[in-house]
Amino acid sequence: MGSLDKPTFSRSPSASNTTPASSSGRPRSLSCANIRSLSSSYSIVATQPVVTWHDYVHVLLMESGNVARAAIHRTKDGVSLASTDDLDLSYEQVQLLLQGFDDSTRLRKEGIWLGHEHFTLTRITDRRIMVGRDARTGAGCVIYRCVTCIIVACYEDGNHPGGCYSLITKLGDFLVDSGF
Template sequence: MSWQTYIDQSLLGSGHVSKAAIHGHDGNPWATSAGFNVTQEEAVAAFRGIADPGPLTMSGIKLGGQKYMFLRNNDGRSVYGRKGGDAGCVVVKTGKAIVIGIYEGGLQAGACANVVESLGDYLINAGF
């Protein structure tokens, strides 16, 4: 399966993720949803923030030019952020990549997190 297929089918196709991207640990994009442009610098900062959330607690999580307030870090595996009342982000680290999911427009945070975390688990088990 291509990386874009993971974005289109596994993430956006779930109906629980409004924007998504997969980047390597070096920040280079592997696949992204239309109109969602996470820069290499944003991806690297999110990746580093998973291991050391200190900088994210101060500056927030920036993805696609949007700033999300840092909410929490899950044991060096993922970070969560929130923007306003009904939008947020989930970033999950795998062995070689980070999977980024954004929810907005009435989508539920928990449902988005489950979808992004599940894809992360699948990619880890597949060696990615």
């Protein structure tokens, strides 16, 4: 993720063409009065870095070392917003996950299918976080339902499940707080 860009300054339309300088032409020292004068002449516009869905998956999740595969899909139509090459969820799989948050009966019987991987549903928390585990391999998954998207992450045996869980819940909470 990029660092914050430098703020840009633009002269407000009502500002005069004079610059804040002393009669000698040198810049005035900053005082409260000078700062008020500057703030009425210029508006500060902070530009935010552009973070893409790809950045969330490939930079934040994958580079953490806690996630082996990840995907983010829209909740309304199941379209993939970003994913790693090795986690391809079908529309039906996304819909089953979303339905499972409201009624987990089917997922508890049949398990969670993510691409070609099968996990046993072990926990649903607050109808927002779902956890699955493959007892045979030790791998697992964490799924977080936001309002407009669903985050899916898988970890391998040898990774601490808590690292994946913590990372996904923090990202999910951030996205929900941001309106997603």
